Amino acid sequence: xxxxxxxxxxxxxxxxxxxxxxxxxxxxxxxxxxxxxxxxxxxxxxxxxxxxxxxxxxxxxxxxxxxxxxxxxxxxxxxxxxxxxxxxxxxxxxxxxxxxxxxxxxxxxxxxxxxxxxxxxxxxxxxxxxxxxxxxxxxxxxxxxxxxxxxxxxxxxxxxxxxxxxxxxxxxxxxxxxxxxxxxxxxxxxxxxxxxxxxxxxxxxxxxxxxxxxxxxxxxxxxxxxxxxxxxxxxxxxxxxxxxxxxxxxxxxxxxxxxxxxxxxxxxxxxxxxxxxxxxxxxxxxxxxxxxxxxx
Amino acid sequence: xxxxxxxxxxxxxxxxxxxxxxxxxxxxxxxxxxxxxxxxxxxxxxxxxxxxxxxxxxxxxxxxxxxxxxxxxxxxxxxxxxxxxxxxxxxxxxxxxxxxxxxxxxxxxxxxxxxxxxxxxxxxxxxxxxxxxxxxxxxxxxxxxxxxxxxxxxxxxxxxxxxxxxxxxxxxxxxxxxxxxxxxxxxxxxxxxxxxxxxxxxxxxxxxxxxxxxxxxxxxxxxxxxxxxxxxxxxxxxxxxxxxxxxxxxxxxxxxxxxxxxxxxxxxxxxxxxxxxxxxxxxxxxxxxxxxxxxxxxxxxxxxxxxxxxxxxxxxxxxxxxxxxxxxxxxxxxxxxxxxxxxxxxxxxxxxxxxxxxxxxxxxxxxxxxxxxxxxxxxxxxxxxxxxxxxxxxxxxxxxxxxxxxxxxxxxxxxxxxxxxxxxxxxxxxxxxxxxxxx
Numbered sequence: 001x002x003x004x005x006x007x008x009x010x011x012x013x014x015x016x017x018x019x020x021x022x023x024x025x026x027x028x029x030x031x032x033x034x035x036x037x038x039x040x041x042x043x044x045x046x047x048x049x050x051x052x053x054x055x056x057x058x059x060x061x062x063x064x065x066x067x068x069x070x071x072x073x074x075x076x077x078x079x080x081x082x083x084x085x086x087x088x089x090x091x092x093x094x095x096x097x098x099x100x101x102x103x104x105x106x107x108x109x110x111x112x113x114x115x116x117x118x119x120x121x122x123x124x125x126x127x128x129x130x131x132x133x134x135x136x137x138x139x140x141x142x143x144x145x146x147x148x149x150x151x152x153x154x155x156x157x158x159x160x161x162x163x164x165x166x167x168x169x170x171x172x173x174x175x176x177x178x179x180x181x182x183x184x185x186x187x188x189x190x191x192x193x194x195x196x197x198x199x200x201x202x203x204x205x206x207x208x209x210x211x212x213x214x215x216x217x218x219x220x221x222x223x224x225x226x227x228x229x230x231x232x233x234x235x236x237x238x239x240x241x242x243x244x245x246x247x248x249x250x251x252x253x254x255x256x257x258x259x260x261x262x263x264x265x266x267x268x269x270x271x272x273x274x275x276x277x278x279x280x281x282x283x284x285x286x287x288x289x290x291x292x293x294x295x296x
Numbered sequence: 297x298x299x300x301x302x303x304x305x306x307x308x309x310x311x312x313x314x315x316x317x318x319x320x321x322x323x324x325x326x327x328x329x330x331x332x333x334x335x336x337x338x339x340x341x342x343x344x345x346x347x348x349x350x351x352x353x354x355x356x357x358x359x360x361x362x363x364x365x366x367x368x369x370x371x372x373x374x375x376x377x378x379x380x381x382x383x384x385x386x387x388x389x390x391x392x393x394x395x396x397x398x399x400x401x402x403x404x405x406x407x408x409x410x411x412x413x414x415x416x417x418x419x420x421x422x423x424x425x426x427x428x429x430x431x432x433x434x435x436x437x438x439x440x441x442x443x444x445x446x447x448x449x450x451x452x453x454x455x456x457x458x459x460x461x462x463x464x465x466x467x468x469x470x471x472x473x474x475x476x477x478x479x480x481x482x483x484x485x486x487x488x489x490x491x492x493x494x495x496x497x498x499x500x501x502x503x504x505x506x507x508x509x510x511x512x513x514x515x516x517x518x519x520x521x522x523x524x525x526x527x528x529x530x531x532x533x534x535x536x537x538x539x540x541x542x543x544x545x546x547x548x549x550x551x552x553x554x555x556x557x558x559x560x561x562x563x564x565x566x567x568x569x570x571x572x573x574x575x576x577x578x579x580x581x582x583x584x585x586x587x588x589x590x591x592x593x594x595x596x597x598x599x600x601x602x603x604x605x606x607x608x609x610x611x612x613x614x615x616x617x618x619x620x621x622x623x624x625x626x627x628x629x630x631x632x633x634x635x636x637x638x639x640x641x642x643x644x645x646x647x648x649x650x651x652x653x654x655x656x657x658x659x660x661x662x663x664x665x666x667x668x669x670x671x672x673x674x675x676x677x678x679x680x681x682x683x684x685x686x687x688x689x690x691x692x693x694x695x696x697x698x699x700x701x702x703x704x705x706x707x708x709x710x711x712x713x714x715x716x717x718x719x720x721x722x723x724x725x726x727x728x729x730x731x732x733x734x735x
Binding site for chain 1: 415509
């Protein structure tokens with residue numbers, strides 16, 4: 001019997017790596033890279049949903065967007081929304097996480113109940129808070145009147161000055177559990193002996209929080225804040241359902257502006273232009289996120 | 297270090313791309329494989345059974361859901377083609393139809409309203425009913441005026457289903473309580489009536505004018521016409537005109553006096569009206585059916601809701617109203633256009649359209665149905681037919697981006713009402729923005 005010598009193909013380490021990465025790369029190209037590049041391409045066209053044909057318009061869409069006062073207003077609205085919708089649930093979530101981190105009876109149950117807000121769909125949350133702040137039947141006006149804080153009902157969602165507040169309240173309510181869950185994890189990672197040592201040295205609660213707990217959670221706080229900002233930058237459902245971006249554009253965010261351009265005006269080219277600008281903004285925060293995660 | 301930075305940048309970009317949702321819209325042909333339309337009318341030969349999809353919004357609404365299901369069931373019971381319903385809220389129907397026509401979704405028949413028809417006809421996705429039903433059949437059985445609503449360049453791209461106009465309705469009991477046995481006929485009387493209603497009960501919103509969503513723009517136009525203005529003249533925006541200024545001042549005064557309220561949609565107005573908290577609001581002929589579904593008993597209808605002509609600026613002026621209606625269309629991409637046309641004939645048939653009329657007051661379009669005792673003997677329908685005679689098409693109705701134009705108008709009007717912009721500045725801004733979107 002003669003033994004056949006099998007001569008396999010010799011592959012370099014690089015080639016093996018490429019083959020192994022190829023399926024993921026193909027999915028990345030199909031699902032993320034191609035749509036993104038196509039979206040950038042569309043931003044230089046006058047493409048609409050009404051017709052399959054379109055023309056290249058160069059930088060016209062970008063010039064129109066930056067010259068449009070509503071774009072600057074939207075930028076400001078988005079900034080306000082992102083800032084407060086990140087800060088408020090973060091602060092409240094942190095306080096709640098600190099409270100629940102004390103091992104009292106029922107803390108676990110309370111933690112579970114808190115998570116319900118996060119599970120409820122955005123549209124339901126929007127309706128819930130719209131009912132609470134309804135001008136004619138809402139319990140908020142009823143409550144404030146009974147407490148003597150207001151004498152006349154406030155049209156919370158009908159006034160520019162209050163509509164954004166209500167939207168932020170609803171978003172805060174939705175996201176508080178998310179911040180709480182992350183920050184609870186962060187709190188549990190702070191070495192207990194360091195807290196004990198600080199207390200022995202005479203530090204009060206505030207000092208322990210400031211000099212031990214927060215520095216110990218620095219990386220977690222950074223990640224949570226950056227992710228929160230990214231999430232709020234792309235947020236859509238609550239302001240859309242509660243106010244449709246109104247009144248007078250007071251709650252129009254980037255997401256609503258893109259939606260309106262694409263699916264109300266059917267101007268896909270313009271929507272892609274705003275989407276591209278939006279993506280650049282998101283990329284800045286995503287960069288910080290990637291940097292902070294790679295550091296850790 | 298540099299490699300790490302590049303890696304971090306790449307990761308950042310990937311996350312941003314995924315997060316921003318800059319999805320592809322694709323450039324695929326919108327027409328798909330359109331089935332060739334037979335020139336023979338649908339009823340002239342035996343049709344093969346098919347599965348049809350009927351899209352719209354009425355099957356989703358509480359007041360019409362049952363009758364729509366009944367229409368479908370009665371057609372399916374014949375044993376031929378079988379129809380299934382696909383629906384969305386009214387506000388999403390136009391965009392859903394446009395998006396689904398760009399893709400490969402199966403759609404055969406759709407319910408569209410007058411405001412949606414312009415965009416769909418411009419897309420070139422609608423089949424010609426003259427080919428599917430026969431021009432003679434259409435002319436013999438339907439009013440010319442009704443058929444015209446669905447005509448573009450000599451083609452019958454939509455079949456009228458119910459055509460009327462948006463008018464005002466009032467609560468006779470509330471008006472009687474302040475000494476008005478008849479609805480106000482002029483704006484002076486209208487304001488006086490609202491003043492008395494407010495004085496009588498400060499919790500009443502005398503006029504449930506839409507101040508939110510696109511409805512605000514569509515309700516605004518008949519008032520602008522009443523003051524002698526128009527949104528467009530020779531294709532150019534003219535809101536900065538004297539009439540525009542006057543109607544904007546009037547709107548602001550109504551809000552300042554508490555006669556209207558911010559953040560009111562048509563749905564809000566309907567509910568508050570049914571609760572007796574609104575005395576007047578604008579609605580379609582279907583308002584009666586909506587009132588019943590919102591809790592007004594049939595026996596009490598005459599005391600709680602009646603149609604009225606929009607008050608005029610001075611005696612002798614023509615009351616203004618905007619045309620409204622539901623149409624039925626067949627898509628070119630449907631593989632079963634003839635079966636779809638046959639189903640439409642079933643919906644608009646005398647039997648079905650009278651059932652529809654009885655359930656919610658929607659006027660039929662079939663000549664024989666219009667001439668029936670059921671319609672002729674109905675005071676609600678007769679008043680509405682009279683009011684419709686002076687109805688005009690909304691000024692953005694035939695524009696494909698009417699939604700965007702309405703949004704501009706709404707934003708600027710809300711800016712005026714909330715005192716964020718001076719009236720001349722807001723009107724000028726509206727003209728500039730409309731002009732930019734029209735070009």
